[in-house]
Amino acid sequence: MAAPDTTGGGRDVRRWLNGLAARERRRLGLAVVAGVIATLATLGQLALLAWVVSQLLVERASPASQLPAIAAMAGLLLLRALALFGQEQLGQAASLAIRSRVRGELLDHLARLGPGWLAGRHSAALASQLVEQVEALDGYVARFRPALTLSVLSPLLVLAVALSLDWLAALFLLLAAPLIPLFMALVGMGAERLNREQFEAVARLSGHFIDRVRAISTLQLFGRARGATAEVHAAADDYRRRSMRTLRVAFLSSAVLEFFASVAIAVVAIYVGFGLLGYITYGPSPELTLFSGLLVLLLAPEFFQPLRTLAQHYHDRAAALGAADGLLAILAEAPNPQRGIAPPSTNSPDALLELDGAGVTRPGRGRVLGPVDLRLAAGEVVALTGPSGSGKSTLLQLLAGFVGPEAGERRLAAGTTFAWMDQRPLLIQGSLADNLRLAAPAASREAMQAALDRAGLGALVAALPGGLDTSIGERGVGLSGGQAQRLALARVFLSGAPLVLLDEPTASLDAETEARVVVALEALAREGRTLVIATHHPALIAMAGRRLAIEAGRVMEVPHG
Numbered sequence: 001m002a003a004p005d006t007t008g009g010g011r012d013v014r015r016w017l018n019g020l021a022a023r024e025r026r027r028l029g030l031a032v033v034a035g036v037i038a039t040l041a042t043l044g045q046l047a048l049l050a051w052v053v054s055q056l057l058v059e060r061a062s063p064a065s066q067l068p069a070i071a072a073m074a075g076l077l078l079l080r081a082l083a084l085f086g087q088e089q090l091g092q093a094a095s096l097a098i099r100s101r102v103r104g105e106l107l108d109h110l111a112r113l114g115p116g117w118l119a120g121r122h123s124a125a126l127a128s129q130l131v132e133q134v135e136a137l138d139g140y141v142a143r144f145r146p147a148l149t150l151s152v153l154s155p156l157l158v159l160a161v162a163l164s165l166d167w168l169a170a171l172f173l174l175l176a177a178p179l180i181p182l183f184m185a186l187v188g189m190g191a192e193r194l195n196r197e198q199f200e201a202v203a204r205l206s207g208h209f210i211d212r213v214r215a216i217s218t219l220q221l222f223g224r225a226r227g228a229t230a231e232v233h234a235a236a237d238d239y240r241r242r243s244m245r246t247l248r249v250a251f252l253s254s255a256v257l258e259f260f261a262s263v264a265i266a267v268v269a270i271y272v273g274f275g276l277l278g279y280i281t282y283g284p285s286p287e288l289t290l291f292s293g294l295l296v297l298l299l300a301p302e303f304f305q306p307l308r309t310l311a312q313h314y315h316d317r318a319a320a321l322g323a324a325d326g327l328l329a330i331l332a333e334a335p336n337p338q339r340g341i342a343p344p345s346t347n348s349p350d351a352l353l354e355l356d357g358a359g360v361t362r363p364g365r366g367r368v369l370g371p372v373d374l375r376l377a378a379g380e381v382v383a384l385t386g387p388s389g390s391g392k393s394t395l396l397q398l399l400a401g402f403v404g405p406e407a408g409e410r411r412l413a414a415g416t417t418f419a420w421m422d423q424r425p426l427l428i429q430g431s432l433a434d435n436l437r438l439a440a441p442a443a444s445r446e447a448m449q450a451a452l453d454r455a456g457l458g459a460l461v462a463a464l465p466g467g468l469d470t471s472i473g474e475r476g477v478g479l480s481g482g483q484a485q486r487l488a489l490a491r492v493f494l495s496g497a498p499l500v501l502l503d504e505p506t507a508s509l510d511a512e513t514e515a516r517v518v519v520a521l522e523a524l525a526r527e528g529r530t531l532v533i534a535t536h537h538p539a540l541i542a543m544a545g546r547r548l549a550i551e552a553g554r555v556m557e558v559p560h561g
Contacts, residue, residue: 012328013321013324013325013328014321016324016328017137017140017320017321017324020098020101020102020137020141021094021098021141021145023097023098023101024094024097024098024141027090027091027093027094027097028090028091028094028141028145028146030086030090031086031087031090031091031094031146032087032146032149032150032153034083034084034086034087034090035083035084035087035146035149035150035153035154036150036153036154036157037079037080037083038080038083038084038087039150039153039154039157039158039302039306040157041076041077041079041080041083042076042080042302043157043158043161043299043302044072044076045073045076045077045080046295046298046299046302047161047295048069048070048072048073048076049073049298050290050291050292050294050295050298051069051291052066052069052070052073053290053291053294054289054290054291054294055069057290058289058290058291087146088142090146091141091142091143091145091146092142094141094142094145095137095138095141095142098137098141099134099135099137099138099141102134102137102327103130103134105331106129106130106134106327106330106331107130109330109331109333109335110126110330112335113333113335114335114401114402114403115397115402117333117335129326129327129330132323133323133324133326133327134323134327136319136320136322136323137320137323137324138316139313139315139316139319139320140313140316140317140319140320141320143313143316144310144313144314144316144317144320147306147309147310147312147313148310150306150309150310151306151307151309151310154302154305154306155173155177155303155304155306155307158173158299158302158303159173159174159303161295161299162296162299162303165292165295165296166284166285166287166288166292166293166296167283167284168271168282168283168284168285169268169271169272169296169300172264172267172268172271173264173268173300173303175264176260176261176263176264176267177303177307179260205235205236205238205239212228212231212232215228216228257304257307257308257311258308261301261304261307261308264300264304265300265301265304268296268297268300269297269300271285272288272293272294272296272297275288275293276288276290276293343401343410343411343412344409344411344412345411345412345413345414346411346412346413347411348375350377350378351375351376351377351378351411351413352376352377352378352412352413352416352498352499352530353374353375353376353399353410353411353412353413353416353499354374354375354376354409354410354411354412355372355373355374355375355398355399355405355408355409355410355411356373356408356409356410356411357370357371357372357373357407357408357409358370358371358372358373358374358398358405358407358408358409358410359371359372359405359406359407359408360394360397360398360403360405360406361406367406367553368391368394368553369391369394369395369398369550369553369555370405370407370408370553370555371407371408372395372398372408372555374548374555376399376499376530376532377530378498378528378530379525379528379529379530380530380531380545380546381525381530381531381533381543381544381545381546382530382531382532382533382544382545382546382547382548383533383535383540383541383543383544383546383547383548384396384532384533384534384535384548384550385534385535385536385541385547385548385549385550385558386549386550386551387551390550390551390552390553391550391552391553391555392503392534392550393422393503393534394553395534395550395555396501396503396532396534398410399418399499399501399532400418400420400501416498416499417495417497417498417499418497418498418499418500418501419439419491419492419495419497419499419500419501420501420502421488421489421491421492421500421501421502421503421505422502422503422504422505423485423503423504423505423507424475425476425484425485425487425488425491426438426488427472427474427475427476427479427484427487427488428474429471429472429473429474429477430471430472431466431468431469431470431471431472432448432452432461432467432468432469432470432472432487433445433448433468433469435472435487435491436448436451436452436468436487436490436491436494438491439491439492439494439495440494440495440496443494445468447494448468448490448494449461449468450493451490451491451493451494452487452490454490454493454520454523455486455487455489455490455493455520456486456516456519456520457483457486457487457490460483480513481509481513482509482510482512482513482516482517485505485506485509485513485517486513486516486517486520489505489517489520489521492524493520493524497529498528498529498530499529499530499532500524500529500530500531500532501532502521502531502532502533502534502535503534504534504535504536505517505521505533505535505540506518506535506537506540514537514539515539518537518539518540518543521533521540521543522543525543531544
């Protein structure tokens, strides 16, 4: 899906939402048809009710003679219930299809943006957008869109019947109708802004809360747990106040509608009452009968009912507009143009990967790396050194294809795969086997155990009661930092990838664990794998056959010795 231009503000958001609804035009159209059928059934019920009352009170008919009309009313009641059920089901089906499609497009777009972009975003805030903000489209599609069309069609049908009975009563209804959407729109402008702020607040609250949960042990060690709890309480209270402001605006919208609807219905009731009593002789009032007067009076609430329904779901529209603003901000992010596109093959038959004048730029920072000319041969070990922020991680991301070169070219040997490992390896909640299968889904338990042995975790896992089925938490909760690193190394062994990219693999480890990781990496090198390691560790630098020093985005080869 093309990234929308968000510079147009609210117009682009509304255009995007209208485009989503257009994809489910058939289901939403059938939902409107079902709503019109429900309105026609209601009009038939009211006409029959007025007829029965008129026959019983004016014509003095026997109740038994009105049984067919009462049976017809019961049939129309059943038809109305079925039509309303069908309207709801069709709206929900359209909403489910649109939400699934939007969530899929967002996930695809995030995949195109790549790990380099995702690393700069909080996972909790993204999860909030992918779940809560997408779910906020539900009411807009399932209820507001059909109600918007029915708020025009249904009152017109009611008005047509009222006009055929008494044009003056119809005029009273017609004069009151425009005031309601006008005030709803004025109130809705504030609701949209408040909903947008509310979604931003819940995204911040999600990130704030998960950060405190992840750091709870550190906070307790430094005696800051009470202060962190107070901060979470304050953030939650701020979200509560924002939610209540949004609800106040929603209730104000409904109160405005109810006020004008009540005034209009009261005017019609006064007109019908005084007309039947003969106090009003203007226009068609002398021709009022109990049937026509009662039917007009019964039609007045039904005239405003679609507008009431629209007002109930107007908050859904405001919520969808606020949510869409955040979703469009993600879709507007420019993805790596080369992600998903096979890079050209290397020029040299023994090269795994080549960079030819490749450079990387960042928004607001200009060029941060390059131009770089680099050739990686099969089986060599390359160390990347340089101060923090010099561009080591950016070069690794460029080699991996996480970011694309804005200048120059990246070429990859056909069939080459790579394994990635940084100082905070990705570990998911699940068993040790689940985490190992991220690299090799079809790996046998024997192969996983062998990989753990080579990474120096075999004895530890064998001593666990659950063995490979032992569960760990997200980001390796339940493992020490060194054990998490060695589990990630076991995954690299298991992958069999000829190219291994490592970003500070020994950072924040104790001396004993560092030594074990270095031994494991030396084993990888002896297998003939190509290793590129961003590091400051002397043992890893000494292990490398080549050393590249990076400073201010410039890459220079440093001779050994």
